[in-house]
Amino acid sequence: MRRVLVSGCLGGSPVRFNATGVDVCSPIWDRWAAEGRLVSFCPELSVGLPVPRPPAEIVGGVAAEVLDGDGRVREVTGRDVTDLFRVAARRAVDRARAAGVVLAVLVDRSPTCGTSQVHDGSFTGRTIPGRGLAAELLVRAGIPVFHQGQLTQAAALLDGLDRDD
Ligand code: SF4
Numbered sequence: 342m343r344r345v346l347v348s349g350c351l352g353g354s355p356v357r358f359n360a361t362g363v364d365v366c367s368p369i370w371d372r373w374a375a376e377g378r379l380v381s382f383c384p385e386l387s388v389g390l391p392v393p394r395p396p397a398e399i400v401g402g403v404a405a406e407v408l409d410g411d412g413r414v415r416e417v418t419g420r421d422v423t424d425l426f427r428v429a430a431r432r433a434v435d436r437a438r439a440a441g442v443v444l445a446v447l448v449d450r451s452p453t454c455g456t457s458q459v460h461d462g463s464f465t466g467r468t469i470p471g472r473g474l475a476a477e478l479l480v481r482a483g484i485p486v487f488h489q490g491q492l493t494q495a496a497a498l499l500d501g502l503d504r505d506d
Pocket of ligand 1 (some may be wrong): 347348349350351382383454
């Protein structure tokens with residue numbers, strides 16, 4: 342069965358930096374859950390970050406620059422957590438591959454899971470176009486990523502793949 346990697350906080354699990362989750366109210370989600378397709382994974386928890394934790398943002402670049410160059414991820418405290426976030430991103434890809442995932446639905450604006458926007462590194466709430474580190478690595482691994490507002494598009498892709506069998 343083709344599976345869908347989903348952010349661990351999607352569906353309400355309170356593992357975000359501020360100990361909240363992200364509710365999902367969608368028949369698509371409910372169907373995927375009933376079919377056993379959901380592979381729930383929080384990259385940041387997988388590397389031992391606690392709940393709650395200080396907010397972190399990509400500083401001085403986008404995800405590609407953090408993965409390949411001098412971009413950094415910092416907590417609002419100033420602590421450099423770049424290496425932890427790089428490992429977290431790799432673990433998301435490892436989990437996806439091991440579980441037979443064909444696409445991912447992730448929470449937007451996260452420095453790890455963002456798929457279309459991330460915060461701009463100023464810790465002021467401003468966002469810029471871009472992906473989080475895990476989303477960037479998933480795309481590089483050939484796994485399309487969607488945010489939680491794109492379940493219809495994600496389902497269309499999955500249904501198309503299933504029809505091709
Ligand atoms: S890293 Fe991703 S899964 Fe984990 S809390 Fe942040 S947005 Fe959710």
